Amino acid sequence: MRDVAVVGIGMIDFGELWEKSLRTMWAEAALAALTDAGVDSVDMVTIGCMSPGLFAGQEHLASLLADELGMAGVPAARVESACASGGLALRMAFAEVAGGLSDTVLVTGVEKMTDVDGADATFALGTAADQEWEGFHGITFPGLYAMLAQVHMQRHGTTSEQLAAVAVKNHANGLLNPHAQYHLKVSVEDVLASTMVADPLHLLDCSPVTDGAAALVITTVERARELGSERPMVKITGSGLATDTMALANRNDLSQLDGVRLAAERAYAMAGRKPEELHVVEVHDCFTIAEIMTTEAIGLFDPGFGASAVDKGLTSLHGKIPVNPSGGLKSKGHPVGATGVAQVAEIATQLWGEAGQRQVEGATIGLAQNMGGSGGSSTVHILEVAS
């Protein structure tokens, strides 16, 4: 297989973007990535998007968006794995480039979530859970993650204050990210005083509904060299993909996320790396409990120690292993299809040393973990500055 490099990123400011449609947001991010990479054509476009059908009444994004970019004709593909759609778009592109079918691929993620009302958005997001065994009975994602949190609390003594500490950290990081939806400092007290959504998750334990798009350009290391960028060469050295049972009722142990663990193991094996070698990490903090559980699942901390790690500042911007320097889904926002691509854009930015005030000093190895539903699918990618 061929070595694959990230040579450009494109991000738009996430938020409630009333004035922008799915296609305009997407084109803005895609053009930014192509400009950043210094390329004007690609061999393929991949698009991660969870549910343009339910959120925007529009499927068939491959045709829509290739055309919107003036590239009609180019091979294009939409992939979906709920909130892990962005990570899956990178996986598909990685297979194309590493395997030799395509040289240069534009990897994108997008979601337009605010053109439907709240109930319809909740329904659309709920289609990432098992509709016959979970949704039919009335539960939605805050409830599913609340159950995971309850188990984690009972098993490991995790507290509401520790959950809140995740939100505090990620909002502090988001203050330093110009693309973040919220530039809002919050305290543990703010989180605990916010509306209870599903016990023990308060409103400020939850990531928001967001419009957004993100893009990357990936290519072979040979082509990357030809492009002549002055940035350090950043390679994708590991790609892991896994599933877990969809319905929580079918899982062996609700205190951990086996699909995330499997995806991470596969990515580490491909990269020949271990968790302790990482310098910077983006994980899927759709709820505060998710950050705690994913940092355990990818091996940063032993089971049960993810919560105290946040308390102790180990995952803060200047801690032992910074987690979600971008602000995470919690503060940067969570346009579900775009999230997995935006995570990788953040890791590439960090490894290029271009993250400004939120720069993790000396970072040369990073990881991005993206997750669908309540962990029913997951992708993990490892990026490294080429030595």
Add this chain to the structure above:
Amino acid sequence: MRDVAVVGIGMIDFGELWEKSLRTMWAEAALAALTDAGVDSVDMVTIGCMSPGLFAGQEHLASLLADELGMAGVPAARVESACASGGLALRMAFAEVAGGLSDTVLVTGVEKMTDVDGADATFALGTAADQEWEGFHGITFPGLYAMLAQVHMQRHGTTSEQLAAVAVKNHANGLLNPHAQYHLKVSVEDVLASTMVADPLHLLDCSPVTDGAAALVITTVERARELGSERPMVKITGSGLATDTMALANRNDLSQLDGVRLAAERAYAMAGRKPEELHVVEVHDCFTIAEIMTTEAIGLFDPGFGASAVDKGLTSLHGKIPVNPSGGLKSKGHPVGATGVAQVAEIATQLWGEAGQRQVEGATIGLAQNMGGSGGSSTVHILEVAS
């Protein structure tokens, strides 16, 4: 890149399957393919499905279906390109196996279309067109294809009788396919007497709404040899993917399908083949005019000669180049996400010499062409008996 072989297929009987859900249909086809291949585990599962969100209120099929098969953990991915979702599922799997990321992949397609009423099904299918530039103005797919037919008639003198001849041929073939939705002989007179849906397309010029699932197992040629099947080795030698402008208004020439032509050119180039070398072909006859236009686009006939070719029997089961021996979408049925996979299953069956009464004698090279929307995306795969 590594050589890739098809080692198993699984088909369910297509139809209005009131007693089967999306997941039960899918599992039936998937298990049939695994059994046919003689494998009990795979490295990845790909799933082509157009809109489980709008048709069944369920996204995130990767997690749902891996779990349903008792394979939770396995890497799985859903892809969507409207009615070309099945072909795209094969493309993604082909890249994984040819490129070396996965050895054995279960390739699947599924659509449950009859759990919503007719208006909702029409809306869901309509999301494959440009919702802002086409759908908003009230047009749906019969209308879009009727416009293509009108142009073809004006440009080339194609007649309603020639359109009807496609339906007659494909229904005759479908009579010989036990999996077909319709076992119904129709005449040119029947087609012309059926309800006018969108001038010049009558009801019997249109493919139906169908529930169905189909599956393939693909692997490396080395692994295929180890499996020790007595069938001829069937390799996938070409894979082409392309887009076209989504809105018909943006196309240069409505009398031809440029996206299909591009996808075919890419597949022929990879396989080192020419159209005249093909022995059997499945094309995307969602409407009768689509078969005429796609056979021209893949180079079987010059522009304008696709209609007379049907008239002359060139594409009949025992004609010069049999097209849609399975009965095509028209008679076999069109469960949109499953269609592209079912087409390849038919070509493999033909090349194995296992097509029974609809066998094309001596076929060793075949092609399957799958299309999204009004040709906004297309996949073409070439299969060959290894010499």
